[in-house]
Amino acid sequence: MSEENLKFTETHEWARLDGKVVSVGLSAFAIEQLGDVVYLELPKPGDEVSKGASFGLVESVKAASDMYAPIDGVVSEVNYEVADNLDLLKTDPYGSAWLIKIESSDPSQLDTLMDTDKYEQFCATQVDQ
């Protein structure tokens, strides 16, 4: 899947809205910066998440980082397959490497996030640092 219809957070999660359900994953930029991912800690279906709060943990050979929810809601599905096949994060970050699906009653919360163009510009400023 491509980067179409994606929204991005400043903490490098992506979100894709489909009806009431929002798929969430990690951006290609984040994966590149993290280096090889060695562990993912994901929530369970039914867990509540809130925008800007941690929903899980990603650990790479370099560092462990929190992953932040892009929207308020309830976790409806979790992609445990990607936790077993971490290379998917590199090969298909916006497709089969989705991490969780969130059912949200207020999808308009995604409006404040960046679109693909804006996010690319944002990443460019991050590299300069």
Place this chain on the structure above:
Amino acid sequence: MKLVFEKSVPGRRGLTISKSDVSTSINLKADLLRDKPAELPELSELDVVRHFTELSRRNFGVDTNFYPLGSCTMKYNPKVAERIAAYPGFAHLHPLIPQLRIGGILTQGALQVLYETDLLLREICGMAGFTMQPMAGAHGELTGIMMMAAYHKDRGNKKTTVLIPDSAHGTNPASAAIAGYVVKAVPSDDNGLMDLAKVKKMLNDEVAGVMLTCPNTLGLFNPHVREICDLIHSVDGLAYYDGANLNAIVGKVRPGDLGFDIVHLNLHKTFATPHGGGGPGAGPVGVVEKLVDFLPVSIVVKREDGTYALEYKRPKSIGYIAPFYGNFGIILRAYVYMLMQGDEGLKRIAENAVLNANYIKEKLKPHYDLPHPQTCKHECVFSATRQAAKGVHGIDIAKAIIDAGFHPPTMYFPMIVKEALMIEPTECESKETLDAFIETMIDIAKRAQTDPESVTDCPKTTPVGRLDETKAARELNIASLA
């Protein structure tokens, strides 16, 4: 090198034990007895001595080589402290003796060491009292945060959050979270320091306190630190000083004078006790007057007749946080070190640690990117972005440094610096050692531009070459004797 088990030869013995002339029958239940003898390696004494001597020669430590691991203060541990800690009167002391009815008399020397270490650390940190009990820095942090929570509970304060800068050691947010607080990360400003304006914005009545390392993990002293402490105090919050980087300011600045209320120290860093392979450590915690009642039990007190005793009756204490009195042997080593250094020596520690770090920083500045170029304290943080553009990353540089006989710097931390290489030389090293290290770093930087593969191939001089860290982490398989 073979494992000691692989060297085993059936029937070989180091010594022969004569037959017992007393009955050896033991009444143990059958299910507690082995079916067959334990599979221990069978070797002669000489086999064993050679095996472990060979292993020890593969050790890498401050006693063998330069070890500039940032934020770890890998300084030399003077041998006189080891010698004193091995005195039988200290080393063979049983920890239960002071609790016996007349036991106190037999432990006056050890209690005096604990009492006087407390006084010395109070003076160095500007605190009103210390506990020696925490077993390591992170344990000290938790103890400190538990006292913070006890203080707010005692005052009837409703506090929920702790502010921590994004450059902090990972143990800070972990300690605060374990104590039940929500952690809010305060972003760094353009100078790499905790952003004062952001602190003001994030401050409210729910803030229990702030946790700060100063100088921070970029080796930078925050000039607004007093202001930050005052702000926290304005909402009856407490300011916590993470003493991991005290080596930069010891004898020069007292955290208490900066406005801090709680201080933890890593004795293995600033006070030259051994960095064990996971222990034993010691993380004493000091507090200001208003928090003394919350210190863990027990506390060593001096009676009017000049003798020392353990005090347990402290109703507001957070209670026991460790068995007995902490890692006494480590506290003793730090005590010896402080007495050896004296007032003048402690000041020179900070001066030379800062001088050495700035020497390295200035010499390497033309060759590596330096995101925060201001005068640093005890450590400097470079970024290998220029080398990464040629495919030579921080980890490759670290591996190449190993081939030159040095320990690598801390890599990829703090996380706010891309491709971070964090170098802390400490005050112990001579100019010749620093120059040799600088020369190595310059050589690697040049090779990264002209012959990147000669760097990414490293290390070549070690018993094993480049390890697959990803595979090791993903497919964890601890060697077993199955």
